[in-house]
Amino acid sequence: MNSKNTVKNAYKGLLLNFFIDLRSTAIVGGIIVISISVFDIIMTIIFLNLDEHISNDGTGALFTGALVMFIALLIHVIGSTSQNDMHSKFAFPINRTIYAVSNFLFILFGSFILLAIVTILAPVEMFLYGFLELVTHKIIYLNQITFHSFLVGFAATWAYLLAFGSLTYGIFMYIRRYKLYTLPVIAIVITSVFAFGWFGDIIRFFFLEDSLLLLIVKLLVITIISHILGFIPLKRMEVQ
Amino acid sequence: MDIIKAHELTKQYKDVNALDNFSISIPKNKIIGLIGKNGAGKTTFLKTCAGRIRQTSGEIKIFDDKVFDNLNVLSKLVFVDEESQYNSGYKVKEIIEMANLYYESWDGEFADKLIKHFKLNTNKRYKKLSRGMKTQVNIIVGICCRMPLTILDEPTLGLDAAFRKDFYHILLTDFINHPRTIIISSHLLNEIEMLLEEIILIDDGKLLMHTSMEDFSNYSMMLSGNTTYLESFTEGKEVININSFVNTSEYIIKNNLSKKEITELKNNDISIKSVSPQDLFIFLTSKGVLFDEF
Amino acid sequence: MILSTESTVPIYIQIAEGIESDIINGLLEEEKNAYSQYQISKQFSINPATAAKGINLLVYSGILYKKRGLGMFVSKGAVDMIKNKRREIFLSTTISNFMQEADKLGITKAELKRIIEEYKEI
Secondary structure, three states: OOHHHHHHHHHHHHHHHHHHHHHHHHHHHHHHHHHHHHHHHHHHHHHHHOOOOEEEOOOHHHHHHHHHHHHHHHHHHHHHOOHHHHHHHOOOOOOHHHHHHHHHHHHHHHHHHHHHHHHHHHHHHHHHHHHHHHHHOOOEEEOOOOHHHHHHHHHHHHHHHHHHHHHHHHHHHHHHHHHHHHHHHHHHHHHHHHHOOHHHHHHHHHHOOOOHHHHHHHHHHHHHHHHHHHHHHHHOOOOO | OEEEEEEEEEEEEOOEEEEEEEEEEEEOOOEEEEEOOOOOOHHHHHHHHOOOOOOOEEEEEEOOEOOOOOHHHHOOEEEEOOOOOOOOOOEHHHHHHHHHHHOOOOOHHHHHHHHHHHOOOOOOEHHHOOHHHHHHHHHHHHHHOOOOEEEEEOOOOOOOHHHHHHHHHHHHHHHHHOOOEEEEEEOOHHHHHHHOOEEEEEEOOEEEEEEEHHHHHOOEEEEEEEHHHHHHHOOOOOEEEEEEEOOEEEEEEEOOOOHHHHHHHHHOOOEEEEOOHHHHHHHHHHOOOOOOOO | OOOOOOOOOOHHHHHHHHHHHHHHOOOOOOOOEOOOHHHHHHHHOOOHHHHHHHHHHHHHOOOEEEEOOOEEEEOOOHHHHHHHHHHHHHHHHHHHHHHHHHHHHOOOHHHHHHHHHHHHHO
């Protein structure tokens, strides 16, 4: 068996592994998004019965959906760095480099898939509101989102998911390796962020960036640094 | 060629040495038993061989190469854990599909045959399986990937007696058809002794003995008869265990008596018996304190 | 052939004895195929090396021989060889153990003689 094939097989197996893992997170996330949208629509119908006109920005599913998937991704990443989960992956022939690269690929494409699910749900919601408008003959104010603004939103959200997913992954690699010793370090970092008044700077740096391109570049830098730093504790980590 | 070469391997957990200066060479294409009590260091040694954990000191080479995080070596071995080792949410068929992707030498036909044989429902999730069924899935992956180094850690845990027999037969037949190095750990030697060509005894993280199964079966003998006579006869000989009752005793000693000595024993009404490997293993690792102190 | 894990007799010796018994019982015939290493191994779930060791014991004593590419064969005169060997063991060991035990239990030679003669008549 040549080693090129071995590496290829390891990537194939591990990525299948990761995406089967994603399935349950995607299903749970999707169900929560749908539930919230259904709740929204029911509320709308109730208000319509009260003879009110409703204003809805039309991005309900998109915004709440992205938020739900953001949380789902973070929980998923935390779970996937657990000893149990690593154990089940290292039961097959892989090495730590392949594991780390696959983690990056997973967070990259996994967050895309989670957002894509939300995107599919959004037009359905729009359609339902339109239908509601038609049958009740009442006006629901819907802010139509343009394709361009959708793309911008999608790209930015994807970059945020990627960066924060990766950051969580990196931090939890240290927690797995050094256990509770990591917590004081994190506490010191958080305390100094507030004590030195860096919090505002950080918010401005990442969330109030006007240029989309610059924002994405910044978030990608965070992503890459997180993965590189996350590799350090992984490199010599045992799989019990 | 030796497939595993360990030199003064030590693995420390807090203040306990799970492995203590453990040196061994394990040859190719044999079925080898790693025998020891629970907590003797079997799993620690096997996990080190499988690159799951790193030794504290010493050296281990698998296929003449380091094993920790080395894919070239890891892709030639499989380690079947005594615990459940696959992702609990996966369906059995997904685990099989993954094994198929990972292992070039995967024998899917044989896997299907074994699944049918064990009557496993492949749509069931791993976590919903009973302990025995999980073991069966682990075993199927362990056998069907046909790795040159196959490590099975207590592979029959949770299987009932009939299934265990079945498994030994399947393993042996597959070994004959596809020779490879198979290491099986167990604390029940009587159950696997027939399978083994060599036996490694481990106790307190130390290597106690590494020998062929035949030599192990002939290693010792049991003399029973008059205590006073046996006491003087065994003086200066290697005594493994003594069990006394009133004025008769059973002495387990190393089997290296001359013909003359054996005739002498017979003339003095001492009966000579061979010792089963399982009993010898218990005698060697219990140090004779088992009954006297309680 | 039957093997027993309960027995303290090592497996490879049990195999050799089992094949011998099958030869004197006529299950295996002279100049015909004997069991192969792998047949025995699969049949009884024992290590092929152990099976080979049992077979080799019989090859050394000339009871079996190997035909190139055809496997193990029972030697000509194997039945007599085994019977002679067993007769020797019977006369040297079995009888002496038997006599010793009888002596311990206070059974006289005259009594033994009578019992042996009566046994034959049954």
